[in-house]
Amino acid sequence: MTQHESEIQVRMDGVSRKYGEQWAVRDLCLELRKGELFAFLGPNGAGKTTTIKMMCGLLRPTAGTITICGHDLIADGLAARANLSYVPDLPFLYEHLTGLEFLQLVAQLHGLDPDKAMERISTVTRQFELEKFRDQVTMRYSHGMRQRTVFAAALLHQPKVLVVDEPTVGLDPRSVRQLKDLLRELVAEGTTIFLSSHSLDVVQELADRIGIISGGKLIGCGSIGELSSQASHDGPLEEVFLKLTSGDESGAGP
Amino acid sequence: MTGSMPDSGLGPFLMLRLRQARHQLAELRGEGWIKVVSIAASCGFVAIFAFAVALAGFQFLGRQKLPLGGDIVGLLLDMFFFALSGLLVFSGGLVLYGSLYDSQESAFLLSKPVPDDRVYAHQFIGSLAVSSAAFVLLAMPLLLAYGLSVRASPLYYFLLIPCFVFFPLAPASVGGIICLGLVRWIPNRRKEALAALIVILVIVGLAWLGSGLYRLRPGATSSDDEALNEVLGHVQFASSQLLPSHWMGRGLRHAARGELEPALRHLAMMASVGTATFCLSAWIARQWYRIGLDRLSQRGRVEFRQRFVWMDRLPGFVPGIGEAERALLLKDFRTFRRDPRQWGQMLVFLVLLGFYFSSLRRMFPGEIGWVFRNGISLMNLMVIGMLLCASCGRFIFPLISLEGKRVWLLGLTPLPRSAWLRGKVAFSLILCLLFSLPLLLYSDMSLRMPVELIVLHQVAAIGLSMGLSSLAAGLGAVWPNFREKDPSKIAVGYGGTLSLVIGLVFLLALVGTVALPWHVIAGFTNNQFPLWGWLVVLPGLASGLVLSFLAVTVPIRLGNINLDRQEF
Known part of the structure; x- marks a missing residue:
């Protein structure tokens, strides 16, 4: 295995997905390296959520393969998912558990030994400032508290790949700032981040590379400069995005 | 650390259920004693009502000189457990469908490195509790009334609790297998398949009832005793030696008479078949659950045809509303x-x-x-x-x-x-x-x-x-x-x-x-x-x-x- 090969944490090879007769994602090929923040943009219904669900093993590609840290998601799903964490756009928490109990559950599901789990829980609790409310049942949490708890749970087992769907929705400016700092730190530590978002300013600020999907196809991929070249348009990301996706109102996804 | 393969069994899920139950109880206590008392009183009322009706029924049978420990009452018990099994198949399958395929919790668990059969088992236990709540509330008073009516031995009461744990396993697992199969094989037509299944069951039931009624047509039997025998013969299938519901009834009747060995034998058969059916359903879940979930999402946009339905006309006849x-x-x-x-x-x-x-x-x-x-x-x-x-x-x-x-x-x-x-x-x-x-x-x-x-x-x-x-x-x-x-x-x-x-x-x-x-x-x-x-x-x-x-x-x-x- 070459150094380049060992650096690849996520590989999508000719991934396609059909709903009925309609293609939601077509022939998607991507490689995400260690310590890279890859932003995934696209209009509503372009295939972003379908791609994320396939990356998390919740959906199967109609064609093609996805590997996480060298493990095929279909053939070796458990090992692949052990290296991955997913933060959905609508954070899920057990209403009748406290934040601390939720973190303990996630640690157990990931098979962390109890001592290590306690140590990691203390770390993420401090990191996400959960101390004040971690002993309350989560049904009383605000959106921001829920989001922080879900992020803390996602990072408990120090995943090599973090998939984040619309993380800034409903967060106040201070929380958004903290989130951006966190994502930068994680990338610096070597975590690969797959970020799906409509917040172009966040993407522009953080992303190493950006992929733009439209009508199920990857129509652009690269740094902002490379995307500008592909769009033959020199301007902010918003204009490049609109130029590349103009005319797409197909709504490929479910 | 991330690459480790967790093998924590069902422990985290059991802990999860216990913790949820503890917080729900604490929440209930926080809402004041009226709620706790009213829940207890409600359950008590239903149980006492069912107990009184059942006791009156057994006393009536006793007055008719029917031996309560005999075959006719045994057949009635078999029929009761058979009917309960049928209801548990349906209710277990329906509740499980919602928990497996239409819940945020399942999506959360499936994105974790947890084997699919454990997610299934976790949701199965939850749906079993929901679908068999009515079973416990109604069957327990009936069986207590039966025990009192036949002056059952202490063995009978001792075995009731394990019976209630194991009896719903087999029918609920069959419901789970049907649910997994419908979604795995016909995800786009599962509602129609369910409707067809109901219609088939209704037709089979009608054919069965019809044949029974034909035998009881006027002139076919000469006395009430003969008619009764015809009726009992017609429902004899509920006492088939191969049915777990029969083993339950049979085992409890032996237990009521204090016959330890045959009671344990029948109830152990019922419990082991229930456990084996559950294991089979979990094994099937390991093969089909994730594929079914995937196929369920593959539905294309089905063209919907608006048809005239008489029921839609009914709101037009309701007076006094805008x-x-x-x-x-x-x-x-x-x-x-x-x-x-x-x-x-x-x-x-x-x-x-x-x-x-x-x-x-x-x-x-x-x-x-x-x-x-x-x-x-x-x-x-x-x-x-x-x-x-x-x-x-x-x-x-x-x-x-x-x-x-x-x-x-x-x-x-x-x-x-x-x-x-x-x-x-x-x-x-x-x-x-x-x-x-x-x-x-x-x-x-x-x-x-x-x-x-x-x-x-x-x-x-x-x-x-x-x-x-x-x-x-x-x-x-x-x-x-x-x-x-x-x-x-x-x-x-x-x-x-x-x-x-x-x-x-x-x-x-x-x-x-x-x-x-x-x-x-x-x-x-x-x-x-x-x-x-x-x-x-x-x-x-x-x-x-x-x-x-x-x-x-x-x-x-x-x-x-x-x-x-x-x-x-």
């Missing part, structure tokens, strides 16, 4: 008829009751004695009332809670919140009247009851339909659960259980005031209803009307007050 409320009502009708899970169970009960009533005349070759006819007529009114009560609790009570998800739409319309409730009551009332009036008329006409009783029963059915509909819809607004989206879980929650008990109390009170006086007097006077009897019946009827009025107005008023206070 166009907006009529539109809400139409929405409820459309939602109802497009979900076979809702009407399928109603249809099965409707057809079975229809056949039962039609067979009343043929069941007895000679003329049925007046006392029997009188008693059966009252019992049929009670049966229809209890079905109305159960259906309102299951289908109508959760409706307001389910609207909570759509409150952004309803709440912004120029409709007062009271209109939401009126719509639900009207929806329920139409279905209840369509269900109860013809059935009751058919029952009374089959039994050749006098016209005045037929009118009295129709009035009682109208009162029951109005009262039970308003109680279910109104109390659904008093104790809404806007967090839960599974109606079956809303129905078995705190408010649902309490509403069911209040409905039962109303049912007993209404039948007791409107119909019971007539039946008692006519029973003692051998159908020569005396004029003075009306001095008892008419005040009873008036009391029943007052009760119905209160059952309509009070819960709706309380529901409206609570809805107006609600913040969404």
Whole structure:
């Protein structure tokens, strides 16, 4: 295995997905390296959520393969998912558990030994400032508290790949700032981040590379400069995005 | 650290359930003792009611010189457990479908490095608790009554608890396998497949009932004993040596007699088959669950054809409501008829009751004695009332809670919140009247009851339909659960259980005031209803009307007050 090969944490090879007769994602090929923040943009219904669900093993590609840290998601799903964490756009928490109990559950599901789990829980609790409310049942949490708890749970087992769907929705400016700092730190530590978002300013600020999907196809991929070249348009990301996706109102996804 | 393969078994899931239960109990305590006491009282009321009815039934059989430890009562027990198994297959499968394929929790767990069969097992245990709650609440009093009636040995009572743990395993697992299979193999047509399954079961049931009735046709049997033997022979399949439900009945009968070895043998067979069926369903889940989930999402956009359906016309005939409320009502009708899970169970009960009533005349070759006819007529009114009560609790009570998800739409319309409730009551009332009036008329006409009783029963059915509909819809607004989206879980929650008990109390009170006086007097006077009897019946009827009025107005008023206070 070459150094380049060992650096690849996520590989999508000719991934396609059909709903009925309609293609939601077509022939998607991507490689995400260690310590890279890859932003995934696209209009509503372009295939972003379908791609994320396939990356998390919740959906199967109609064609093609996805590997996480060298493990095929279909053939070796458990090992692949052990290296991955997913933060959905609508954070899920057990209403009748406290934040601390939720973190303990996630640690157990990931098979962390109890001592290590306690140590990691203390770390993420401090990191996400959960101390004040971690002993309350989560049904009383605000959106921001829920989001922080879900992020803390996602990072408990120090995943090599973090998939984040619309993380800034409903967060106040201070929380958004903290989130951006966190994502930068994680990338610096070597975590690969797959970020799906409509917040172009966040993407522009953080992303190493950006992929733009439209009508199920990857129509652009690269740094902002490379995307500008592909769009033959020199301007902010918003204009490049609109130029590349103009005319797409197909709504490929479910 | 991330690459480690977790193998923590079901431990985290059991811990999760325990912790959730602990917090729910703490929350309940925090809401004051009234809620705790009312839940205990509700469960106690249902259990005592079931116990009293069962005890009276066993005592009746005893008076008829039927040996309670004998084969006929054994066959009745086998039939009871067989019917329960059938219900558990359906309810277990339906509840499990919601937990496996339509819950955020499952999506969360499936994104973790947890084997699919463990996610299945976790959801199975949850759905088993929900679907067998009614089983425990009704079967436990019946079996206690049986134990007391036959003076069972202590072994019987000792074995009851493990029986209740293991008996639902096999039917609920079969329900789980059907659910997994439907989604795995025909995800796009699973509703139609379920409807087809219900129709096939109804047809098989009708064929079975029909063949039984043919054997009992007038002239085919010469005595009641012969007819009874024909009936017992026809249901003999429930005592098949291969059925776990038979092992349950057989094992408990041995235990009642203190026969340790055969009791343990039969119950161990039932428990081991239940466990093996569960293991098989978990193994199937490992193969099919994730694939089924995937196939379920592959549905294309099915072209929907709007067809004329007579049910959609019904809201047009409801007087006293505006166009907006009529539109809400139409929405409820459309939602109802497009979900076979809702009407399928109603249809099965409707057809079975229809056949039962039609067979009343043929069941007895000679003329049925007046006392029997009188008693059966009252019992049929009670049966229809209890079905109305159960259906309102299951289908109508959760409706307001389910609207909570759509409150952004309803709440912004120029409709007062009271209109939401009126719509639900009207929806329920139409279905209840369509269900109860013809059935009751058919029952009374089959039994050749006098016209005045037929009118009295129709009035009682109208009162029951109005009262039970308003109680279910109104109390659904008093104790809404806007967090839960599974109606079956809303129905078995705190408010649902309490509403069911209040409905039962109303049912007993209404039948007791409107119909019971007539039946008692006519029973003692051998159908020569005396004029003075009306001095008892008419005040009873008036009391029943007052009760119905209160059952309509009070819960709706309380529901409206609570809805107006609600913040969404």
